[in-house]
Amino acid sequence: xxxxxxxxxxxxxxxxxxxxxxxxxxxxxxxxxxxxxxxxxxxxxxxxxxxxxxxxxxxxxxxxxxxxxxxxxxxxxxxxxxxxxxxxxxxxxxxxxxxxxxxxxxxxxxxxxxxxxxxxxxxxxxxxxxxxxxxxxxxxxxxxxxxxxxxxxxxxxxxxxxxxxxxxxxxxxxxxxxxxxxxxxxxxxxxxxxxxxxxxxxxxxxxxxxxxxxxxxxxxxxxxxxxxxxxxxxxxxxxxxxxxxxxxxxxxxxxxxxxxxxxxxxxxxxxxxxxxxxxxxxxxxxxxxxxxxxxxxxxxxxxxxxxxxxxxxxxxxxxxxxxxxxxxxxxxxxxxxxxxxxxxxxxxxxxxxxxxxxxxxxxxxxxxxxxxxxxxxxxxxxxxxxxxxxxxxxxxxxxxxxxxxxxxxxxxxxxxxxxxxxxxxxxxxxxxxxxxxxxxxxxxxxxxx
Amino acid sequence: xxxxxxxxxxxxxxxxxxxxxxxxxxxxxxxxxxxxxxxxxxxxxxxxxxxxxxxxxxxxxxxxxxxxxxxxxxxxxxxxxxxxxxxxxxxxxxxxxxxxxxxxxxxxxxxxxxxxxxxxxxxxxxxxxxxxxxxxxxxxxxxxxxxxxxxxxxxxxxxxxxxxxxxxxxxxxxxxxxxxxxxxxxxxxxxxxxxxxxxxxxxxxxxxxxxxxxxxxxxxxxxxxxxxxxxxxxxxxxxxxxxxxxxxxxxxxxxxxxxxxxxxxxxxxxxxxxxxxxxxxxxxxxxxxxxxxxxxxxxxxxxxxxxxxxxxxxxxxxxxxxxxxxxxxxxxxxxxxxxxxxxxxxxxxxxxxxxxxxxxxxxxxxxxxxxxxxxxxxxxxxxxxxxxxxxxxxxxxxxxxxxxxxxxxxxxxxxxxxxxxxxxxxxxxxxxxxxxxxxxxxxxxxxxx
Numbered sequence: 001x002x003x004x005x006x007x008x009x010x011x012x013x014x015x016x017x018x019x020x021x022x023x024x025x026x027x028x029x030x031x032x033x034x035x036x037x038x039x040x041x042x043x044x045x046x047x048x049x050x051x052x053x054x055x056x057x058x059x060x061x062x063x064x065x066x067x068x069x070x071x072x073x074x075x076x077x078x079x080x081x082x083x084x085x086x087x088x089x090x091x092x093x094x095x096x097x098x099x100x101x102x103x104x105x106x107x108x109x110x111x112x113x114x115x116x117x118x119x120x121x122x123x124x125x126x127x128x129x130x131x132x133x134x135x136x137x138x139x140x141x142x143x144x145x146x147x148x149x150x151x152x153x154x155x156x157x158x159x160x161x162x163x164x165x166x167x168x169x170x171x172x173x174x175x176x177x178x179x180x181x182x183x184x185x186x187x188x189x190x191x192x193x194x195x196x197x198x199x200x201x202x203x204x205x206x207x208x209x210x211x212x213x214x215x216x217x218x219x220x221x222x223x224x225x226x227x228x229x230x231x232x233x234x235x236x237x238x239x240x241x242x243x244x245x246x247x248x249x250x251x252x253x254x255x256x257x258x259x260x261x262x263x264x265x266x267x268x269x270x271x272x273x274x275x276x277x278x279x280x281x282x283x284x285x286x287x288x289x290x291x292x293x294x295x296x297x298x299x300x301x302x303x304x305x306x307x308x309x310x311x312x313x314x315x316x317x318x319x320x321x322x323x324x325x326x327x328x329x330x331x332x333x334x335x336x337x338x339x340x341x342x343x344x345x346x347x348x349x350x351x352x353x354x355x356x357x358x359x360x361x362x363x364x365x366x367x368x369x370x371x372x373x374x375x376x377x378x379x380x381x382x383x384x385x386x387x388x389x390x391x392x393x394x395x396x397x398x399x400x401x402x403x404x405x406x407x408x409x410x411x412x413x414x415x416x417x418x419x420x421x422x423x424x425x426x427x428x429x430x431x432x433x434x435x436x437x438x439x440x441x442x443x444x445x446x447x448x449x
Numbered sequence: 450x451x452x453x454x455x456x457x458x459x460x461x462x463x464x465x466x467x468x469x470x471x472x473x474x475x476x477x478x479x480x481x482x483x484x485x486x487x488x489x490x491x492x493x494x495x496x497x498x499x500x501x502x503x504x505x506x507x508x509x510x511x512x513x514x515x516x517x518x519x520x521x522x523x524x525x526x527x528x529x530x531x532x533x534x535x536x537x538x539x540x541x542x543x544x545x546x547x548x549x550x551x552x553x554x555x556x557x558x559x560x561x562x563x564x565x566x567x568x569x570x571x572x573x574x575x576x577x578x579x580x581x582x583x584x585x586x587x588x589x590x591x592x593x594x595x596x597x598x599x600x601x602x603x604x605x606x607x608x609x610x611x612x613x614x615x616x617x618x619x620x621x622x623x624x625x626x627x628x629x630x631x632x633x634x635x636x637x638x639x640x641x642x643x644x645x646x647x648x649x650x651x652x653x654x655x656x657x658x659x660x661x662x663x664x665x666x667x668x669x670x671x672x673x674x675x676x677x678x679x680x681x682x683x684x685x686x687x688x689x690x691x692x693x694x695x696x697x698x699x700x701x702x703x704x705x706x707x708x709x710x711x712x713x714x715x716x717x718x719x720x721x722x723x724x725x726x727x728x729x730x731x732x733x734x735x736x737x738x739x740x741x742x743x744x745x746x747x748x749x750x751x752x753x754x755x756x757x758x759x760x761x762x763x764x765x766x767x768x769x770x771x772x773x774x775x776x777x778x779x780x781x782x783x784x785x786x787x788x789x790x791x792x793x794x795x796x797x798x799x800x801x802x803x804x805x806x807x808x809x810x811x812x813x814x815x816x817x818x819x820x821x822x823x824x825x826x827x828x829x830x831x832x833x834x835x836x837x838x839x840x841x842x843x844x845x846x847x848x849x850x851x852x853x854x855x856x857x858x859x860x861x862x863x864x865x866x867x868x869x870x871x872x873x874x875x876x877x878x879x880x881x882x883x884x885x886x887x888x889x890x891x892x893x894x895x896x897x898x
Contacts, residue, residue, distance in 0.1 A: 013621075119625075139609030143619035143698065147605045156596045160588030160771020170592035172462075176568070247693040249592065320766035322609020 002043040002107040004100070004130070006114040006121060007033035008086035009049075013118040013146050014347075015199060018081045030084030031418040034409045038353040038360075039113060042066045045103045046073045049086050053383045056410040063361050063397065063406060072103050088120040097127050104128050116347040117145045117325060135270055136324030144323060148346040151195050151251045157317050158341055163310040166332075166340045168192075168253030174239045181235075181252060182228055186210045193219055193255040196241075197248045206242075207255050208234060214257050217283075253342065259332035262294045262339070264311040265351050266327045273315040276326075277355045277367055278308070289374040289420070292354050293367055295428055302339040307331055310341060318346065326352060353408060354422060362402050362424055370402060373423045373431040379416030380442065383407065393441050395434060397424060405438055451492040451556040453549070453579070455563040455570060456482035457535035458498075462567040462595050463796075464648060467530045479533030480867040483858045487802040487809075488562060491515045494552045495522045498535045502832045505859040512810050512846065512855060521552050537569040546576050553577050565796040566594045566774060584719055585773030593772060597795040600644050600700045606766050612759040612790045615781075617641075617702030623688045630684075630701060631677055635659045642668055642704040645690075646697045655691075656704050657683060663706050666732075702791065708781035711743045711788070713760040714800050715776045722764040725775070726804045726816055727757070738823040738869070741803050742816055744877055751788040756780055759790060767795065775801060802857060803871060811851050811873055819851060822872045822880040828865030829891065832856065835868075842890050844883060846873060854887055 009029040012018055018026070030049040037060045040046060052073065061068040079090035090096065103109070110133050114121045122141045131137045136144070147153055152170045159165070167184065171177040185192040191214045196204030205219035208231065216222040225231040242250040260283060265276040278299075279292035294304070311329035318327060328349035331341045354374050358366035366372070380386040390396040390405050397404035403424050411419030423438065425431030458478040461467055467475070479498040486509045489495060501522065510517040528539035539545065552558070559582050563570045571590045580586045585593070596602055601619045608614070616633060620626040634641040640663045645653030654668035657680065665671040674680040691699040709732060714725040727748075728741035743753070760778035767776060777798035780790045803823050807815035815821070829835040839845040839854050846853035852873050860868030872887065874880025 119619075119621075123625075136609070138611055139605055141618070142604040142608035143601050144605035144609060146619070146621070146698070147599075147602055150596075152592050153596055155591040156588055156593035157770055159591035160585070160593060161769075162587055162771075169590070170568075170595070172568075172595070176572075244696040245694050247696055249595070317766055317769035317771070320610075320769035321606050322611075322766070 001111075002045065002109045003039075003041060003111040003113050004045045004047070004104060004109045004128075005036050005039055006047045006086065006091070006112070006124075007036035007049070008047075008091065008115050008118070008121065009033050010085050011116045011118040011120065012088060013149060013198070014116055015203065018085055018087055020203070021081075021085075023082060023084075026082055026084030027413065028084070028418055031412050032409060032420070033086075033115075035350075035353040035420070036113075036115060036348065038064070038356045038408065039348075040064060040066060040071055043070045043107050044072075045100075045107050045109055046071065047086065047091070047100070048073060048075050049090075050083050050412070051075045053410050053412070055384045055387075056407070059383070059387060059407065063357075065360075072107060074099060074103060088123075091120050091124050092127070097124065100124070101128055104130070113348070116149075119143060119145070121145075136268075136322055139322030139324075144321065145346065146198075148318065148323060148344075150197050151343065152197050152249045154344050155251055157314055157344075161310070161313045161317065163314055163341045164306070164339065166253040166256065166342055168251060170249050170251055172243070172249045174235055177239075177250065177252060178228075178232060178235050181208065182231055185254060186225060186231060187228075191222070191255045191257065193253050194238075194242055195251040195253070196244070197250065198244075206238065209255075214255070217257075217259075218261070219255075256332060256334045256336075256338075256340070259334045260298050262298060262307075262331050262333055263349070263351060264308055264329045264331075265349050265355060266311060266315050266329065268315050268319045268323050268325060268327055270324065273312055273319060275308070275312070277351070277358070279351055279354070282373070289376045290351055290354055290372075291428065291431075292351065292358065292372040292374070295371075298333045302333050302337050304339065307339045307341070314341070314344060328352075357406060357408070357422055357424075361397070361399075361406065364402065366402075369426070371425050371428045371431045373425070373428070373435060374408065374420065375423070375435065376420045377417050378411065378419040378421060378442075380407070380411040380419040383410045386442075389441060390438070393437065395438055395441065403430070403434070405434060450560075451494065451558045452488075452490060452560040452562050453494045453496070453553060453558045453577075454485050454488055455496045455535065455540070455561070455573075456485035456498070457496075457540070457564050457567070457570065458482050459534050460565045460567040460569065461537060462598060462647070463565055464652065467534055467536055469652070470530075470534075472531060472533075475531055475533030476862065477533070477867055480861050481858055481869070482535075482564075484799075484802040484869070485562075485564060485797065487513070487805045487857065488797075489513060489515060489520055492519045492556050493521075494549075494556050494558055495520065496535065496540075496549070497522060497524050498539075499532050499861070500524045502859050502861070504833045504836075505856070508832070508836060508856065512806075514809075521556060523548060523552060537572075540569050540573050541576070546573065549573070550577055553579065562797070568592060568595070585717075585771055588771030588773075593770065594795065595647075597767065597772060597793075599646050600792065601646050601698045603793050604700055606763055606793075607790055610759070610762045610766065612763055613755070613788065615702040615705065615789045615791055617700060619698050619700055621692070621698045623684055626688075626699065626701060627677075627681060627684050630657065631680055634703060635674060635680060636677075640671070640704045640706065642702050643687075643691055644700040644702070645693070646699065647693075655687065658704075663704070666706075666708075667710070668704075705781060705783045705785075705787075705789070708783045709747050711747060711756075711780050711782055712798070712800060713757055713778045713780075714798050714804060715760060715764050715778065717764050717768045717772050717774060717776055719773065722761055722768060724757070724761070726800070726807070728800055728803070731822070738825045739800055739803055739821075740877065741800065741807065741821040741823070744820075747782045751782050751786050753788065756788045756790070763790070763793060777801075806855060806857070806871055806873075810846070810848075810855065813851065815851075818875070820874050820877045820880045822874070822877075822884060823857065823869065824872070824884065825869050826866050827860065827868040827870060827891075829856070829860040829868040832859045835891075838890060839887070842886065844887055844890065852879070852883070854883060 191209035261281040409420035640658035710730040858869035
């Protein structure tokens with residue numbers, strides 16, 4: 001009874017071409033991979049793209065109450081995309097598979113938890129002889145992960161189960177797309193977001209707006225197209241990029257500025273769908289981490305129960321198809337107090353480790369009696385020193401009060417800004433107060449979004 | 450209570466580019482569109498790509514026991530791909546939509562039955578104000594039809610529900626595909642079929658075999674690749690074609706020569722999945738039509754019940770996703786007496802009108818006490834003369850005996866070969882006897898496969 005955890009935060013199938021990510025960003029997501037250390041259980045095997053600080057591992061396992069020495073952490077040699085990503089050549093390299101095979105046998109691994117169950121993981125699972133025990137393998141082995149990674153698949157399923165989504169559609173024809181964009185949005189003064197079918201974290205998204213000044217949240221940029229002619233020009237220019245050379249599809253949706261992003265995390269298990277939790281992406285002063293649970297300021301002002309029901313409803317077809325694993329359903333709370341679902345991700349989420357910390361470290365009714373605020377892109381002193389400073393300032397996480405600060409991701413960047421922490425407070429105000437004290441302690445962690 | 454039937458036998462979404470179909474083939478499928486006349490009910494509206502012979506319409510409505518004059522048949526002006534296909538420009542042309550709108554109102558249309566519910570039909574349904582009453586519209590409007598038309602989607606769902614499929618996988622990487630093809634198939638002396646993700650009727654399929662002499666049934670051709678080098682050469686040459694310019698996926702499966710194709714037709718309805726029937730594609734002397742039900746020679750020799758159960762199981766995720774409509778599940782009976790599912794089609798099937806004839810014309814327990822043999826690519830004299838000749842020879846369909854011959858599709862080709870008929874016998878032997886008599890009567894209908 002042990003789990004093989006593979007922290008492949010970005011894969012070929014998630015982003016299309018890993019080369020399109022800058023080396024800096026690849027190092028950043030490679031560092032971020034430490035998040036999955038919080039998913040460790042006694043005796044598990046963890047695969048990371050870069051070796052973590054041993055002190056960090058002892059800190060995590062200590063907080064989780066498991067034996068560091070019973071846990072194995074493996075890092076394959078750098079691959080064709082460097083160190084930050086667990087590309088296929090790294091995961092499926094012969095020597096590394098041999099090493100993993102030995103670890104799987106020694107630890108009695110009978111479960112696999114990747115960040116993203118893509119075809120490389122499927123190949124690896126088969127090579128390790130774990131295909132028979134892996135829930136959902138039949139689906140994932142036949143490119144089910146890629147299918148669910150498609151934004152067009154999301155739109156079809158959301159439409160099918162009647163989930164509230166932004167007005168929009170899926171297009172393969174430029175002329176249809178132009179007509180739709182113009183008639184439904186631009187001619188009415190509304191901006192729209194255009195999403196490549198396969199991409200992640202806004203890298204394949206652009207906003208088209210009839211007016212300037214629309215902040216491209218969740219997209220690479222905003223393009224202004226004030227009339228039909230400018231729209232045609234823009235589309236002709238970008239259609240090949242939007243549609244992978246003219247053959248794929250593009251999702252076009254109403255873009256609602258000043259919306260607050262929220263999410264619900266669920267698990268599709270053999271027996272059915274289970275709810276993990278929900279939260280909000282903090283937008284102000286900058287986009288920087290999560291608040292768990294979603295604060296009442298947004299959740300109480302909309303039909304949040306309806307959103308959670310829709311999220312669960314969207315998981316039913318995923319269950320029927322044979323998917324097993326985590327589902328993160330993203331939505332926006334609009335200034336008009338609508339809540340609209342705009343994406344799902346069938347993989348480990350950016351929130352998964354925060355909920356694990358809630359369940360395994362904070363415990364109790366963490367989801368109702370505590371607030372967890374996660375901060376990203378922070379700059380720390382070296383790990384041991386950071387922990388010591390927090391403790392000396394009385395800010396370290398304290399199991400007795402079930403409050404305080406946990407370093408969730410160590411900052412291994414020489415230039416800083418790769419670190420993450422999680423503040424546990426009794427209320428949002430309490431968490432924010434602790435957060436400010438941490439900020440003062442480290443003379444202001446960078447918050448670059 | 451009337452249905453708008455749209456016989457769009459080939460669509461942009463089914464074949465990618467309608468221009469890739471020859472004009473001759475487009476005329477052929479345009480003629481074949483008459484099949485859906487057998488789906489007519491009292492007061493329905495039927496859209497066809499070409500105008501049918503009025504005598505044919507009277508024959509069909511007469512056999513169905515409905516009033517010809519209460520039924521409206523509409524044909525939009527020819528479009529950019531000519532007359533044979535109901536391309537988007539024809540279906541969604543402003544004048545034609547106006548005409549349809551009037552017909553929809555006059556006939557009290559509250560249901561839509563296209564051959565293929567693609568995005569053009571979705572646009573049309575919305576323009577006609579029928580989106581609110583159309584089951585499954587939410588899913589189909591958001592490109593659900595395209596999603597289910599993907600062969601990769603089929604493989605994922607089949608894998609997810611554990612349906613028996615030919616060994617295979619879905620590939621986006623040429624190197625992975627080459628390794629898989631070589632290791633699993635070619636190096637073991639086995640041929641494989643490569644399928645473009647989006648195509649229909651074998652147009653996007655090729656077979657690769659280590660030896661010559663493999664008949665490319667359901668594919669365009671067989672390519673011989675006797676060693677790894679020839680395989681690499683073939684793949685490098687064809688990868689852009691197979692993957693839509695390198696960005697799509699290709700399905701690779703074991704190809705089992707000398708297999709017999711069978712199908713099961715089901716309906717995904719609001720309340721659940723219903724079974725329509727099953728049949729076999731007749732292979733000898735040439736591929737030419739259907740036998741309904743699948744004869745015991747194939748059905749009794751394999752786990753046919755297991756196949757039907759798997760077919761129903763595959764419909765569960767389609768139901769959960771929100772698809773509503775017909776599903777045709779295709780399988781092969783191999784020489785080793787395996788039965789393997791190799792495709793589903795979420796649209797009206799080539800078998801749908803035969804089952805309608807069974808239900809509406811033959812009636813009773815047609816599926817157990819009669820055998821229906823459909824023949825395609827037949828050459829007839831002009832329609833009225835053909836019907837007269839059949840009647841004079843005592844071969845016309847007789848409601849009293851529930852046997853005889855129905856002209857299911859009139860042959861409007863000047864060169865012949867576009868006609869189809871359905872022979873109803875008490876047994877397969879009886880149907881074959883009637884078929885021979887028809888063949889002698891018309892001095893041998895062409896059977897070009």
